[in-house]
Amino acid sequence: MTRTPVNPFYAARSGARLATHTGPNRPAPRAAEFEVQYARLPRAPRTASPVPTLTSLYHDSDPGPYGNRAYPGNCSGNLIRDLIRFLGATAVYDPMTGSGTCRDVCRELGVACHSADLREGTDACAAAFEAAFDLCWLHPPYWRQKVYSSDPRDLSRAPTLEAFLARYRELLASAARALVLGGKLAVLMGDYTDRVAGFVPLTYHTKRLAFDLGLRQHGTDIVRFSHGASSGYKTYRSSFVPGLHDTLVVFEKPR
Secondary structure (H helix, E strand, O other), X not given: OEEOOOOHHXXXXXXXXXXXXXXXXXXOOOHHHHHHOOOOOOOOXXXXXXXXXXXXXXXXXXXXXXXXXXXXOOOOHXXXXXXXHHHOOOEEEEOOOOOOXXXXXXXXXXXEEEEOOHHHOOOHHHOOOOOOEEEEEXXXXXXXXXXXXXXXXXXXXXXXXXXXXXXXXXXXXXXXXXXXXXXXXXXXXXXXXXOOOEEEOHHHHHHHHHXXXXXXXXXXXXXXXXXXXXXXXXXXXXXXXXXXXXXXXXXXXXX
């Protein structure tokens, strides 16, 4: 007898039961069955963290009452909230406002936040802040996976991967300049497959560019499960391994 792995966290919230199946030659699951499968996560050790639920696997499906979930690529505000609490940040720089998720989180926590966006005329790649913040939150476009505007300065409008990476380096450099010594730069980035360029490992490029700028990684990667992604409701004719996560990498500006 085999059991379908169940994530106790989700099972407790949804009332799901362990599904049992007999025999090694269980028929392939129907499409509907994928909606009720649960993954059992590793047991996390007890630490002195002020946010014990913040681990290298971030699986909270509740986005929280922040920003606008209808905005393309909107990120869970709960992740930003947990990160700010864990780092003890007191001044946050949010140069890519989007729907205002980070700004809403900071308002709730009573944390100072400077939020700006290209729609308001502020180019995050050319911002001129100097050493004013202890945390910068970045959730850049995953190149042209989603095109956000017609502005040629928009990272999602970069015509080639090389052009995107050149602008992306400017973004990371600008964000790093805005940090005090010891400040943290948090970047949420995902890989994707482009029709022309093929598989694009943007998480790798993020680290490469950040290290070239003299930043160092602060702690483990945080793999965020992509709950609510629009791709999960689509049907594709091609065969590929779907990406169900993106990665939060926290860098530190050396003292």
